[in-house]
Amino acid sequence: MSQELETLTDFYRDRSHISFPLSNTDLQSGKSHFNVNTRKYCNFKSPYNRRDFYKITLILGTGELNYGGNSIIIDKPAMLLPCPSVPYAWTSLSDNQDGYYCLFNQEFFNEHYQFDIFKRSPLFKAWSEPVIFLDDKQLSLATVYFGQMMEMAHSDYPFKYEAIRNLLCLLMHSLLVDQPDGNYTSELPASHRLLRMFDELLHQQFPLDSPAHPLTMKTPADFAGALNVHVNHLNSVIKTTTGSTTTAIIKGRVLEEARTLLQNTQWDISQVGYCLGFEEPAHFNHFFKKAMGITPLQFRQSKAKAIL
Structure with a gap:
C-alpha cells in the first residue's frame, strides 16, 4: 500500500477526461481553490493515499472504504469527510454510483471566519469517524445543498464563491446538528x-x-x-x-x-x-x-x- 501524498494537481491530472464547473488550471500554492462535481464517474478504485486537500462526498451506491487500514462497507446513503492526513482508498462494489463531491484546499478553508467553528468540530479529524450515514432528512438537505453549489458554480453570478462558501457551511452544520459531540467520543481507543x-x-x-x-x-x-x-x-x-x-x-x-x-x-x-x-x-x-x-x-x- 502506498502512503504517498495526492495533491490537487494529481487529482485533476488523473481526471483530465472529466469536465468541472470551476477552473482547475491555476493551482498555485497559497491561492484559494474549490470545486464541485457529481459522482457519475466514480465507478473505479482510488489509490490508497493521503491528500493535501479536503473532500466531502455524498455517496449513493455500494462500496468499500479502506481508511487508515480499516475497512468500512458503505451500502446506504452516507457522507464521507476524511481527514486529509489519513490515507484512504475507495473501491466501488456496484455499478450504480451517484451523488456529489466537493473539494477545497486549506486556503479556501482559511478565507473566512465562518469556517473557524468547523476547525474545532469533529469534522475532518484523525480521531473521528470519517463516515456519517444519512437519514432521509439529512440526505434531502445534502442533495439540495450540493445541487445549489453545482448550480452556483455553473453561473455567472459575481459573488458565487461567497454563496458557495455559505452553502458549504450549511452542509457541514446539517451534519453536526444531529451528531452530538459525545457520539464521536464514546468508546474511542x-x-x-x-x-x-x-x-x-x-x-x-x-x-x-x-x-x-x-x-x-x-x-x-x-x-x-x-x-x-x-x-x-x-x-x-x-x-x-x-x-x-x-x-x-x-x-x-x-x-x-x-x-x-x-x-x-x-x-x-x-x-x-x-x-x-x-x-x-x-x-x-x-x-x-x-x-x-x-x-x-x-x-x-x-x-x-x-x-x-
Whole structure:
C-alpha cells in the first residue's frame, strides 16, 4: 500500500477526461481553490493515499472504504469527510454510483471566519469517524445543498464563491446538528482520546486576537505537560495515528494562523511572528519562507494586490 501524498494537481491530472464547473488550471500554492462535481464517474478504485486537500462526498451506491487500514462497507446513503492526513482508498462494489463531491484546499478553508467553528468540530479529524450515514432528512438537505453549489458554480453570478462558501457551511452544520459531540467520543481507543485532547488544546489557542497575547503552548513538551503524559508517549501516539509528527502538526497550525494574520490584520510582521512564538523576526521569516517559498512581506503584498 502506498502512503504517498495526492495533491490537487494529481487529482485533476488523473481526471483530465472529466469536465468541472470551476477552473482547475491555476493551482498555485497559497491561492484559494474549490470545486464541485457529481459522482457519475466514480465507478473505479482510488489509490490508497493521503491528500493535501479536503473532500466531502455524498455517496449513493455500494462500496468499500479502506481508511487508515480499516475497512468500512458503505451500502446506504452516507457522507464521507476524511481527514486529509489519513490515507484512504475507495473501491466501488456496484455499478450504480451517484451523488456529489466537493473539494477545497486549506486556503479556501482559511478565507473566512465562518469556517473557524468547523476547525474545532469533529469534522475532518484523525480521531473521528470519517463516515456519517444519512437519514432521509439529512440526505434531502445534502442533495439540495450540493445541487445549489453545482448550480452556483455553473453561473455567472459575481459573488458565487461567497454563496458557495455559505452553502458549504450549511452542509457541514446539517451534519453536526444531529451528531452530538459525545457520539464521536464514546468508546474511542486511548490513543484517539489523547489525539483528540491534543487537537482541542492546539485549536483552543486560535484565533489570536492581540499581539499582546502570544501562544502559550508551542512545543510537543508544552502540550505533553498540559496533558499529563510523557512527551515521547504523545509523539508516538500522534505519529502512529496520523502519520505526522507532533512538531509538524503544531507548525502546520502556526503557519495557517500566520497566513490569516498577515492577510487580515495590520499588525507589524514582527508582531505576527512574536505572537506566534518567534522571539526574533529573522526566525519567523525563515520559518515562513521555508514553508511558503516567499517571505511574510511578499505574502502580505500578494494578498493586497489580489484584493485590488
